[in-house]
């Protein structure tokens with residue numbers, strides 16, 4: 001089969017690999033219809049995530065058709081059209097039994113501090129991902145769901161990560177009716193978080209980024225009020241000014257480890273790898289909310305320490321909540337929202353890239369060329 | 383009028399009715415108790431399709447490296463890219479020796495990643511599929527996908543450090559080529 005393969009920082013290519021075999025009685029093999037490149041993949045691509053091995057296939061956002069099932073699989077049959085959450089999870093460990101699917105304890109020997117994620121380095125379990133023609137899906141009875149008949153592939157694939165994560169991010173903000181919510185980052189996660197904040201009754205939704213075309217999308221797709229942080233000497237002061245110097249009630253970090261806006265933070269994290277991530281957006285979030293406010297962190301950071309302004313968070317009495325998104329837990333509600341037309345995930349897709357052109361796809365998304373917001377990867381177009 | 387320095391909260395410019403009219407779905411998830419992730423750590427026995435308490439164990443086909451913060455090898459694990467060569471030795475050592483709480487663990491793994499890349503570049507040159515930094519970085523998309531107009535005249539905060547990327551990628555190759563050339567000259571000179 002053809003599969004995307006990592007060749008070292010900033011380098012990927014397509015290689016011929018064996019179709020993955022069943023390795024556990026509850027495995028399934030899924031033939032991928034559509035995959036996506038996620039902002040998280042950029043952290044791998046830029047060599048920021050420890051134990052990212054040459055030869056690994058990335059891709060944790062994908063949907064497809066069941067090709068083969070292991071002997072203990074009961075809930076899926078060959079030919080089923082399925083969407084697969086980016087989390088690999090067992091369903092019964094202490095964490096899974098309490099709904100923390102993204103924190104499963106039975107799927108990642110390499111680290112106890114993070115669950116299992118498809119195609120996301122050995123630190124997240126060493127599983128090959130879905131930017132390929134076929135992928136091994138462990139715990140087939142637990143993770144995947146049938147795609148509802150009425151749902152399109154492009155909506156389904158975005159529900160396996162970006163859309164579910166944005167929605168989860170808004171929930172962790174504990175938004176109350178009329179709250180002022182500021183979202184840092186107008187990438188896929190930020191756009192869905194902004195949109196979801198309205199569903200939870202926000203009174204005002206503000207989105208911050210430096211890419212004008214993405215802010216434009218935040219205005220049209222998420223009906224948000226937007227600010228380009230490069231136009232302000234100090235975006236935190238501007239947030240205070242527009243909230244009568246109170247600050248926002250809730251801030252959502254949808255940027256993560258490669259945040260811009262402070263060159264020292266960015267270079268020490270993304271280029272020199274001296275800290276787990278560049279917490280520029282997180283620090284802005286901490287400083288932009290009012291005292292007693294809530295911060296929801298969806299942006300991903302590496303396991304090494306990062307220079308976070310913890311003193312401000314403490315003195316302000318903030319509540320910080322964060323996690324990898326337990327995707328499947330969001331689905332029943334999100335299916336309703338998509339069906340009712342409150343959310344149209346595929347509206348943010350800008351590029352459909354044949355698997356054979358994966359290197360260009362990564363470069364375009366990474367360098368933010370061609371007004372790229374969300375690139376999909378199409379294995380069958382090869 | 384100042385609100386913030388008084389008990390009042392600054393008012394919103396839009397009323398609930400206006401918001402509901404402008405934004406499809408506004409407030410459908412208003413009730414915090416009725417949000418899918420509203421509760422944390424609540425035991426929910428029927429939420430999954432699992433039919434085991436502890437899963438079957440996947441066969442371990444080679445000694446699988448694992449965090450010493452785990453009691454044992456987890457029943458299911460990924461099998462991509464078994465550790466090999468020097469990078470593999472560094473990785474195995476890091477897993478065996480240091481917990482996730484130690485910076486040394488992560489720094490060694492990052493070092494192994496850099497060694498891994500070089501090992502594979504070198505090996506690839508002796509193969510039918512040598513690494514090609516031009517095609518593998520996808521830089522040619524700069525020409526086909528508006529590299530210039532995506533940047534020119536834009537107030538993008540990432541433009542200051544983007545010139546570092548080609549240095550990070552191409553720099554080591556240039557140095558390697560230069561060292562190789564020097565070594566070759568030396569050998570020739572000795573003859």
Ligand SMILES: NC(=O)c1ccc[n+]([C@@H]2O[C@H](COP(=O)([O-])OP(=O)(O)OC[C@H]3O[C@@H](n4cnc5c(N)ncnc54)[C@H](O)[C@@H]3O)[C@@H](O)[C@H]2O)c1
Nearest residue numbers: 039040185187188189209255256259260261299300324325
């Ligand atoms: N928690 C989860 O489950 C989960 C799931 C998916 C993605 N993520 C993480 O969410 C983050 C965003 O993902 P994405 O797919 O939207 O990525 P993306 O790279 O497309 O978007 C990030 C956006 O942040 C902007 N940005 C950079 N610095 C900023 C700053 N200081 N302030 C405001 N905006 C800034 C960038 O211009 C970009 O538009 C990543 O870190 C990703 O790893 C987490």
Ligand SMILES: [Zn+2]
Nearest residue numbers: 038039040161
């Ligand atoms: Zn992701």
Ligand SMILES: [Zn+2]
Nearest residue numbers: 090093096104
């Ligand atoms: Zn589990």
